[in-house]
Amino acid sequence: MNKDIDTKQKNTRLVRTLVLVAVGMFGFGYALVPLYDVMCDVVFKKEKPGIPVAAEEVSYKADKNREITVEFMTTVNQAAPMEFRSETKKLKIHPGEYYTVNFYAENKTDKEMAAQAIPSISPGPAAEYFKKTECFCFTEQTFKAREGRTLPVRFVVNPEIPEQYKTITLAYTFFDNTEKSVK
Amino acid sequence: MSAVVAEHDDHHDDHDHGPAKGLLRWVITTNHKDIGTLYLVFSLAMFFVGGGMAMIIRAELFEPGLQFVQPQFFNSMTTMHALVMVFGAVMPAFVGLANWMIPMMIGAPDMALPRMNNMSFWLLVAGVSLLASTLFMEGGAPAGGWTMYPPLMLQTGKALPFAIFAVHLLGLSSIMGAINIIATIFNMRAPGMTLMKMPLFVWTWLITGFLLIAIMPVFAGAVTMLLTDKYFGTSFFDAAGGGDPVLYQHIFWFFGHPEVYVMILPTFGVASTIIPVFARKPLFGYSSMVYATASIAFLSFVVWAHHMFTVGMPIAGELYFMYATMLIAIPTGVKVFNWTATMWKGSMTFETPMLFSIAFVVLFTMGGFTGLMMSIAPSDFQYHDTYFIVAHFHYTLVPASIFILMAAGYYWLPKWTGHMYNEKIGQLHFWLSAVSVNILFFPQHFLGLAGMPRRIPDYAVQFADWNMISSIGGFIFGASQLLFLYIVIDTIRGGTGEKVTDEVWEDAHKHGLEWTLPSPPPYHTFTTPPTVIPTEHI
Numbered sequence: 001m002n003k004d005i006d007t008k009q010k011n012t013r014l015v016r017t018l019v020l021v022a023v024g025m026f027g028f029g030y031a032l033v034p035l036y037d038v039m040c041d042v043v044f045k046k047e048k049p050g051i052p053v054a055a056e057e058v059s060y061k062a063d064k065n066r067e068i069t070v071e072f073m074t075t076v077n078q079a080a081p082m083e084f085r086s087e088t089k090k091l092k093i094h095p096g097e098y099y100t101v102n103f104y105a106e107n108k109t110d111k112e113m114a115a116q117a118i119p120s121i122s123p124g125p126a127a128e129y130f131k132k133t134e135c136f137c138f139t140e141q142t143f144k145a146r147e148g149r150t151l152p153v154r155f156v157v158n159p160e161i162p163e164q165y166k167t168i169t170l171a172y173t174f175f176d177n178t179e180k181s182v183k
Numbered sequence: 184m185s186a187v188v189a190e191h192d193d194h195h196d197d198h199d200h201g202p203a204k205g206l207l208r209w210v211i212t213t214n215h216k217d218i219g220t221l222y223l224v225f226s227l228a229m230f231f232v233g234g235g236m237a238m239i240i241r242a243e244l245f246e247p248g249l250q251f252v253q254p255q256f257f258n259s260m261t262t263m264h265a266l267v268m269v270f271g272a273v274m275p276a277f278v279g280l281a282n283w284m285i286p287m288m289i290g291a292p293d294m295a296l297p298r299m300n301n302m303s304f305w306l307l308v309a310g311v312s313l314l315a316s317t318l319f320m321e322g323g324a325p326a327g328g329w330t331m332y333p334p335l336m337l338q339t340g341k342a343l344p345f346a347i348f349a350v351h352l353l354g355l356s357s358i359m360g361a362i363n364i365i366a367t368i369f370n371m372r373a374p375g376m377t378l379m380k381m382p383l384f385v386w387t388w389l390i391t392g393f394l395l396i397a398i399m400p401v402f403a404g405a406v407t408m409l410l411t412d413k414y415f416g417t418s419f420f421d422a423a424g425g426g427d428p429v430l431y432q433h434i435f436w437f438f439g440h441p442e443v444y445v446m447i448l449p450t451f452g453v454a455s456t457i458i459p460v461f462a463r464k465p466l467f468g469y470s471s472m473v474y475a476t477a478s479i480a481f482l483s484f485v486v487w488a489h490h491m492f493t494v495g496m497p498i499a500g501e502l503y504f505m506y507a508t509m510l511i512a513i514p515t516g517v518k519v520f521n522w523t524a525t526m527w528k529g530s531m532t533f534e535t536p537m538l539f540s541i542a543f544v545v546l547f548t549m550g551g552f553t554g555l556m557m558s559i560a561p562s563d564f565q566y567h568d569t570y571f572i573v574a575h576f577h578y579t580l581v582p583a584s585i586f587i588l589m590a591a592g593y594y595w596l597p598k599w600t601g602h603m604y605n606e607k608i609g610q611l612h613f614w615l616s617a618v619s620v621n622i623l624f625f626p627q628h629f630l631g632l633a634g635m636p637r638r639i640p641d642y643a644v645q646f647a648d649w650n651m652i653s654s655i656g657g658f659i660f661g662a663s664q665l666l667f668l669y670i671v672i673d674t675i676r677g678g679t680g681e682k683v684t685d686e687v688w689e690d691a692h693k694h695g696l697e698w699t700l701p702s703p704p705p706y707h708t709f710t711t712p713p714t715v716i717p718t719e720h721i
Contacts, residue, residue: 025401029401
């Protein structure tokens with residue numbers, strides 16, 4: 001009978017450890033969220049998608065001999081009631097020089113709207129050379145009912161960008177954030 | 184090598200009694216054999232539910248254009264088929280086998296935690312019922328794929344929280360089952376049953392148990408994040424709030440890759456149990472099998488992003504995940520080699536369990552090879568999200584896990600019931616299944632390479648011929664499984680009438696303790712531990 005009690009104790013101890021492991025792994029799932037940011041920033045030095053921050057205005061030596069085509073794309077997420085377009089579709093630029101392009105966004109509803117634009121640059125590895133010093137994507141934009149306005153973006157392409165990149169696409173997606181912002 | 188003198192002393196133990204009377208027996212039972220039966224019956228039922236959904240999918244894909252169902256429902260079917268088959272059929276079937284066989288294989292009287300055992304089964308039923316109930320909800324069942332990627336998954340209607348809670352319940356059930364199995368293996372082995380004398384099925388389940396405890400909570404976390412993103416204003420995966428949908432894919436596949444090994448490792452264990460018996464030889468390379476299983480389990484944690492080569496990972500990440508994935512072929516190759524070497528010059532006979540096991544070795548290897556193709560990151564861009572992937576993972580699941588579950592059924596049914604199954608119908612079931620499964624899945628390789636995407640109800644006419652052939656194979660395969668259902672019921676009710684011996688298969692008593700017990704085994708077995716441990720499997 002002693003042996004039975006022994007097994008029981010051993011079971012309890014083992015189960016306790018295993019339950020702790022399971023709880024710990026639940027926590028690990030959540031720990032993956034900050035870990036992912038760290039991996040993106042530190043290990044791969046890759047800008048994580050999401051809300052970006054403004055780059056500092058540095059003056060580069062413009063490379064007049066090189067020309068890169070920058071394309072601008074706009075999308076409205078999940079058919080949000082907005083109009084959103086770029087006033088420039090395509091621009092030939094010299095790396096190192098600053099440019100400003102205008103976008104236009106309009107609230108198509110009769111209510112106030114909060115919206116967040118998320119940029120995406122392709123090809124991916126070109127993103128670290130593409131600097132935005134002014135952008136409507138840095139903060140949430142609020143639009144009054146039926147309001148439409150012009151949204152400027154000021155950017156520069158670092159002249160150190162490798163030769164292979166001849167075209168860069170800057171795509172913005174506007175997310176209707178009204179519900180979350182109200183909360 | 185020597186036979187065990189099994190001691191079943193029914194008068195010895197005061198607590199020894201038979202099952203409770205009536206239907207309530209199945210609700211309140213804590214007996215490992217009863218719970219094993221419950222798991223196996225439930226998973227067989229879910230196999231037909233999930234199979235029915237597959238039949239709807241193949242019927243819709245029989246011809247281009249929309250025939251029978253709407254696209255939304257079609258996508259619900261692919262999603263629910265996967266969830267039901269993974270969480271309702273394959274995983275519970277192996278837990279059922281574990282419940283029935285592990286105590287009998289290691290000479291234990293029962294599982295370590297019998298009450299928790301009962302609870303984990305009924306949580307499984309609750310989880311699957313909750314999942315099934317979403318079929319009748321406004322907005323339909325989840326249709327975003329079993330991987331539940333946001334933002335698509337967040338567009339699910341009323342069903343979303345129910346699907347998520349179902350996953351929580353299923354996860355809880357799996358974790359409890361895994362803890363129970365690990366505790367049983369660590370603390371309940373008969374004297375002399377050292378770890379390196381355990382049958383491989385026990386070994387593979389021990390390792391699978393650890394996998395489950397490590398990954399199910401991560402999956403629970405991921406779906407909880409989906410839930411809070413949708414209803415509580417968090418932004419884990421919502422780009423507008425600073426989140427990243429790709430993060431979900433990383434968390435999901437951190438769970439998802441080991442998860443597919445949860446379904447294949449016990450498969451390896453059963454194959455390693457059956458092949459030596461019918462080859463009449465000890466298993467070739469027992470300890471290398473153990474180490475290979477452990478290596479595969481370890482590697483499964485560090486390769487997850489090969490499921491997402493196309494998300495725009497840095498090149499260093501692509502290369503790392505590519506090479507790490509290729510490494511898995513080594514321990515897997517060791518296993519395939521060992522099975523083949525076990526059969527080499529053996530005195531083989533080809534009863535149904537052996538036929539299914541041999542088909543497993545051949546067809547699983549094919550699924551493994553396509554896996555190796557997809558591990559090559561630059562080529563994977565062509566295969567990604569096409570029918571090539573569908574063909575690959577169905578080869579590693581259907582003619583692998585499912586075939587081995589069938590083999591296990593034929594192998595142990597005579598032990599469980601005391602009756603012999605009908606060998607003729609069994610062999611017919613095998614040949615129909617083995618031929619039709621290839622008609623079903625092999626053409627999907629061609630479809631995928633030609634560019635047919637997954638999860639679409641309609642397709643370009645260029646894919647019509649192979650889809651029709653695949654569907655025909657699917658219908659034959661589906662119908663053939665009814666033979667298995669017939670055989671199971673027939674065997675329980677008496678089978679061929681032939682009285683089976685304790686060891687059922689020639690010299691099986693040298694391969695495992697379960698064959699030293701009577702067929703069918705009494706309600707309580709090994710209340711006194713066995714004294715001699717068979718070592719033929721080592």
